[in-house]
Amino acid sequence: MIVADRKPLAEILTLVRHAGRILLVGCQECVTVCLAGGEREVAELSLILRLARAQGRAQVDGPLEVITATVHRQCDDEFLAPLADQVANVDCVVSMSCGVGVQHMAAYFPHTWVVPALNTRFAGATIKQGLWEERCSLCGDCQLYRTGGICPITRCAKSLLNGPCGGSQEGHCEISADIPCAWQQIYDHLRTMGKLELIEEIVCVKDWSRARDGGLRRSVREDVS
Amino acid sequence: MNRLQGVLAAGGFAVTAEIGPPKGADPTRLRRYAERLRECTDAQNLTDNQTAIVRLSSLAACVHVLAAGGEPVLQVTCRDRNRIAIQSDLLGAYSLGVQNVLCLSGDHQSFGNHPTAKNVYDIDSIQLLGMVRRMRDEGCFLCGEEMKAPPRFFIGAAANPFADPLEFRAKRLAKKIAAGADFIQTQAVFDLERFRTWMAMVRDIGLDEQTAILAGVIPPKSARALRFMAQVPGMAVPKELLRRMESASDQQEEGKRICSELMEELRSVPGVRGLHIMAVMWEDVVPELVERAGLLPRPWQAASFSGRETG
Numbered sequence: 001m002i003v004a005d006r007k008p009l010a011e012i013l014t015l016v017r018h019a020g021r022i023l024l025v026g027c028q029e030c031v032t033v034c035l036a037g038g039e040r041e042v043a044e045l046s047l048i049l050r051l052a053r054a055q056g057r058a059q060v061d062g063p064l065e066v067i068t069a070t071v072h073r074q075c076d077d078e079f080l081a082p083l084a085d086q087v088a089n090v091d092c093v094v095s096m097s098c099g100v101g102v103q104h105m106a107a108y109f110p111h112t113w114v115v116p117a118l119n120t121r122f123a124g125a126t127i128k129q130g131l132w133e134e135r136c137s138l139c140g141d142c143q144l145y146r147t148g149g150i151c152p153i154t155r156c157a158k159s160l161l162n163g164p165c166g167g168s169q170e171g172h173c174e175i176s177a178d179i180p181c182a183w184q185q186i187y188d189h190l191r192t193m194g195k196l197e198l199i200e201e202i203v204c205v206k207d208w209s210r211a212r213d214g215g216l217r218r219s220v221r222e223d224v225s
Numbered sequence: 226m227n228r229l230q231g232v233l234a235a236g237g238f239a240v241t242a243e244i245g246p247p248k249g250a251d252p253t254r255l256r257r258y259a260e261r262l263r264e265c266t267d268a269q270n271l272t273d274n275q276t277a278i279v280r281l282s283s284l285a286a287c288v289h290v291l292a293a294g295g296e297p298v299l300q301v302t303c304r305d306r307n308r309i310a311i312q313s314d315l316l317g318a319y320s321l322g323v324q325n326v327l328c329l330s331g332d333h334q335s336f337g338n339h340p341t342a343k344n345v346y347d348i349d350s351i352q353l354l355g356m357v358r359r360m361r362d363e364g365c366f367l368c369g370e371e372m373k374a375p376p377r378f379f380i381g382a383a384a385n386p387f388a389d390p391l392e393f394r395a396k397r398l399a400k401k402i403a404a405g406a407d408f409i410q411t412q413a414v415f416d417l418e419r420f421r422t423w424m425a426m427v428r429d430i431g432l433d434e435q436t437a438i439l440a441g442v443i444p445p446k447s448a449r450a451l452r453f454m455a456q457v458p459g460m461a462v463p464k465e466l467l468r469r470m471e472s473a474s475d476q477q478e479e480g481k482r483i484c485s486e487l488m489e490e491l492r493s494v495p496g497v498r499g500l501h502i503m504a505v506m507w508e509d510v511v512p513e514l515v516e517r518a519g520l521l522p523r524p525w526q527a528a529s530f531s532g533r534e535t536g
Binding site: 157158159160161162163164165166167168169170171174175176181184187188199200202203204205206208 | 352388
């Protein structure tokens with residue numbers, strides 16, 4: 001899923017400083033799971049924004065009227081259409097979705113100013129209650145078959161493809177004792193699986209043209225389009 | 226053939242040293258170090274924004290070393306440049322007379338003075354080695370396009386016997402050799418026992434005969450400097466060495482003594498073909514260390530040496 005977290009309150013207040021009435025929109029997909037932009041977080045932020053403005057803690061004094069909604073999926077026209085009447089009556093839409101949802105909302109309502117309330121962080125998974133960790137860099141050319149299901153492009157700070165750098169010590173990455181060395185994890189897993197020969201092969205330079213570096217990516221399925 | 230390659234090809238014991246380029250545009254000290262080191266070492270490594278701190282570029286520093294009569298080793302990391310920029314810099318370096326290159330991953334930018342920078346890592350150090358060798362041996366760019374006048378580098382790589390997993394470290398060296406490493410400069414050795422263990426693994430698979438391994442050393446200038454090194458990821462400093470430095474009345478002299486002892490021990494480790502002295506912020510001490518070790522004069526200074534001198 002896409003993992004996001006909320007922007008600092010001061011930043012959000014700055015983004016809505018010229019607005020008297022906003023529509024705050026959550027999303028029931030990924031950001032609900034990672035507790036950043038679901039119905040509960042929408043209600044919470046709505047309250048905080050209204051209080052901050054009422055108490056004069058924002059850069060601009062004056063009350064803020066907040067209308068709230070949480071749609072099934074912000075990255076789909078079908079779920080944005082029912083918002084049209086509400087959108088027409090506000091100064092600004094604040095999206096509590098990931099960057100995809102924000103952009104989709106802005107494109108769907110081209111005459112309305114849409115701002116993000118979240119910072120979209122990464123494609124990751126829930127590791128335990130309250131902890132999400134990055135797992136995929138969306139590089140478009142999956143290498144996980146080489147490394148026993150542990151992605152070095154994402155989980156190694158240098159995206160190395162041929163084994164651990166000289167900074168790997170006692171299982172952790174050179175950048176922090178809190179971050180495991182992905183290549184130590186790969187090594188340990190391949191040893192358990194009896195497949196260590198996989199990391200003795202030299203992996204050639206990667207084709208990054210299928211990643212973001214290649215320009216806007218599209219996925220086309222002509223059979224259904 | 227250049228000095229470093231010539232010494233190794235003749236079966237000699239090589240000595241190289243590291244010079245850190247300045248954090249500014251004045252090359253005076255850099256040139257002075259190069260002049261001091263050119264007679265006592267076979268080649269001088271110019272670091273590439275080491276620990277991700279911005280310094281005068283390795284390539285420009287190499288040119289200053291050449292002008293001072295030295296023999297530079299261009300250090301190239303994968304952190305700041307993609308395959309296009311690296312190949313371009315390699316052509317430029319060779320065109321200016323640089324003949325040695327050391328291929329590295331590079332320290333992560335979070336260590337340096339621009340921790341908010343974006344890193345590149347388009348390719349890794351092993352892919353970089355393969356790219357430089359392909360340019361030299363096949364006369365073509367990474368993409369396969371042929372080039373006129375390929376750069377004929379003597380290609381080096383780093384190895385860290387103190388990083389984990391230890392069991393993979395010799396295998397990783399094998400990959401570097403297979404990719405193109407003619408010579409290896411190791412991380413600084415303080416923990417001789419671990420180094421000997423690693424070298425035994427290296428010899429077991431015959432790697433010492435496929436490349437020239439130069440063992441790294443750092444003369445600690447003070448107990449404080451040694452304590453700092455002990456914290457650096459990928460370094461291993463035994464506690465007794467720390468205690469020895471801390472209790473010394475003359476720490477600089479003790480640092481030289483420790484380094485000389487390590488150099489002596491490392492020379493006797495089978496498979497070690499040279500030493501790489503990284504006197505960080507203390508380049509002036511290198512001539513004395515080499516002299517104490519009885520490694521002067523350098524083989525290429527003899528009239529009978531067949532290698533072609535550079536610079």
